[in-house]
Amino acid sequence: MSVGVVVSLDEGKKSASVKPLVELTSADMARVNELILSKAGSNVEMIPEIANHLISSGGKRLRPMLTLAAAQMFGYSGDSHVKLATSVEFMHTATLLHDDVVDESDLRRGKKTARMIWGNQASVLVGDFLLGQAFRMMVDVGSIDALDILSTAASVIAEGEVWQLAAAKNMETTEDEYLQVIKAKTAALFSAAAEVGPVIAGATRAERNALRSYGTNLGLAFQLVDDALDYGGNSKDLGKNTGDDFREGKLTLPVILAYRRGTAAEREFWKGAIEDGVSGDAELEKATGLMIRHGAIADTVGRARHFGDIARDAIAPLKSTPQKQALLEVIDFCISRVV
Structure with a gap:
């Protein structure tokens, strides 16, 4: 099985x-x-099966590319940046495995999540294995x-997850x-990812x-654009179905802004949708309408900018x-996904 760099190069719009x-x-x-394929290997058959299921599911591989580019930027010529970039990708993959269990997610990038195929316990443990491999490479x-x-x-x-x-x-x-x-x-x-290269x-x-600040603020912008895309984007840009955050009752910035700007009746709607799980297609349509009315999506994108x-x-x-x-253009690319 081969794992390639999966990125969106559609520059039409x-x-x-x-x-x-x-x-x-x-x-x-x-x-x-x-190195990903090598380090995801194990005599325990389920480990490479689960790891490869997620690794091959697509994604921009943006985080490890940041590590590589940031090392190149300062003239690095060894091979440690490859190990660190792989560590970064394994950390990210482990986080996704754990996230899907915590969020009880059924799909990721249009495919069944690992937990739906192998179960929650196996997903958590393989995530732990990948973290261990990441630290060995470090x-x-x-x-x-x-x-x-x-x-x-x-x-x-991990603190953020608990929070x-x-x-x-x-x-x-x-x-x-x-x-x-x-x-x-x-x-x-x-x-x-951006700091270890330098x-x-x-x-x-x-x-x-400088690179640490760049990475922090790029990450904030990236997540806020994802938040906005869930209510105004398409599956290709988002990497999952639009409306998934809403259906899973996730509290994101567009929801927070629409709730705080809404009428008493609208706030009751949001409580029903997010807190009580009343979040079908009709509710999603209403939620999106309320966000547009109160400028919640536009202001989320504004925060990202x-x-x-x-x-x-x-x-x-x-x-x-x-x-x-290239790093400067990545900022524009991340934000342009919602334009």
């Missing part, structure tokens, strides 16, 4: 693209994909700083609280900080390289 990033990292990504690299960055990210992501679980279906959650959740759940791995390349503290601007400013002072230009 979008000027921004991940194509420059893909091209700059293609040779290294081929090595990452080989140790192989031998950089205490890189190990610290990625292990801290793993801890923060989200505690806030789940609570309509009194504020925008600030929600942003803290996605900063932990999503942005922490983007941040770590670390092993021997970049300065200021350069490391704001964080995208912060990411852009973070690396603005760095020397101009093809990798820097």
Whole structure:
């Protein structure tokens, strides 16, 4: 079985693209994909079956490409960035396996989730296996700083998961609280992925900080665009069916904004939909209409643009390289998915 770099290169309606990033990292990504297949292997038959089920299901592989490009940006020429990029992808894959169990999700990218095929227990345990493999590769690299960055990210992501679980279906959650959740759940791995490249390349503290800030704010923008796409996008851009967040009762920023801006009757509707699970097709249509009426989707995209601007400013002072230009275009690409 082969695992390729799966990206959307449809530029018909979008000027921004991940194509420059893909091209700059293609040779290294081929090595990452080989390492993924090698490290996902096990004598326990179920482990590679479950790992390959998710790994082959598609996705942009954006996080490991960030690691590779950020290392290249500072002239790195060894092979540690390949191991770290693979670690990043395994961390992401493990998170998806765990997320699907916590969220009780049936589908991911149009395919049955691993938990629906092999069960919750196997999904959690294979996620743990992949995390273990990720940490073994980090140790192989031998950089205490890189190990610290990625292990801290793993801890923060887990905290974000628990935080989200505690806030789940609570309509009194504020925008600030929600942003803290996605900063932990999503942005922490983007941040770590972008920072470990400069670390092993021997970049300065200021350069490391710039890439860390870039990653954090790109991750926030990326998640907020995903939030908006669930109510106004298409399955191709989102990687799942539109409306899935609503049907699963997920509290996202468009919901929070529409709830807080709505009338008393509208707030009762939201409580029924999110807290009580009354979320069929008719409710989804009404929810989308309320979001449009109160500008919730547009303002979510506006927040995403704001964080995208912060990411852009973070690396603005760095020397101009093809990798820097590709990273800047990634910001535009992430946001243009909802245009």
